[in-house]
Amino acid sequence: MSNVIDYFQAYQLVDWLSFMISILLVVLAFLAINSKSLIKAVMFISSLSMLAVVGFVVMKAPDVAVTEAVIGSGLVTSLFVFTLLGVGKVGQK
């Protein structure tokens, strides 16, 4: 992984990478807030945390990246999905 980062830094691509990641983070957060269907909003939040993981690895914080990958895009997403399924069931009655 450090070889990859060295390669990127040698060609000054890491700045472009973090720039693209931050733009995409803002776009995904906007989509998550503004999407009409709740399940799509959950999916946008999940992809936002996945992109944040890439950002943390680029900024050399692997500890935070591991935690974000497990909690942000794994556990929280599934809890949201299950809660949405349960709430939908109550609403149909």
Added chain:
Amino acid sequence: MKNFLAFVASMGLGVMIILSLTSNEFFPEFGSADVSSRVSQGYIDRDVTEANVGVEFGVSENLESGPANIVTAIVADYRSFDTLGEVTVLFVSSLGVALLLGTAVQGRIKLDFRPNFMLKVGSRALFGIILMTGVFIIIHGHLTPGGGFPGGTMIASSILLLYLADDQFRTKVTSFKVLESFAGSLYVLIGIAGLFIADYFLVNFLDNGVLGELFSAGIVPIIYVLIGLKVGSEISGIIDNFLTEEVA
């Protein structure tokens, strides 16, 4: 119109933050901060309390803090009391979830969702791999990135996969509660043992060993295994509370 106002407000907030940080002497430019005068350099060189020649991976013996991972050295050794507080916060939150959602007689919540064949087989294949990755991350918490909190959450995710694969499945919640309270009280007992052996609460009273070996860093791996067990069983309990309801 509402969206436009929100856009203008957030842009104004962003400009305010950037303007207040660009001309701030406490927020130097990236790479130009003098780190050697800060306390973090002491954590990196392991010379907070005693003078130290240097830190070399696989060579240095009996440093004041044993873990090769600096984050673990701070979280589970220098600032272990903070971690005890964090574990307590997680305990209180799982207690709140159990208070709100837990009932005396529970059964699985009935969702509009049947696990199909692919989900059943794939979850059973992935369960072991995710569980072993979680255990690996917990055990190597003092050497590699990760540790008790991400590893415990990974164990809870593997339990969640079992819940996904079978809509009648339930874990043995009581044994998880026993495991959780056992791990939590053992953490405090290790702290009190440090109080008796070396005069400080949660002090590292074992031998630190060679930096970078699996059996090194004294009580730090033991504490991280306990934290991993506690976090894993707590979050599994929260998942169980989310996916069960009262049976009439």
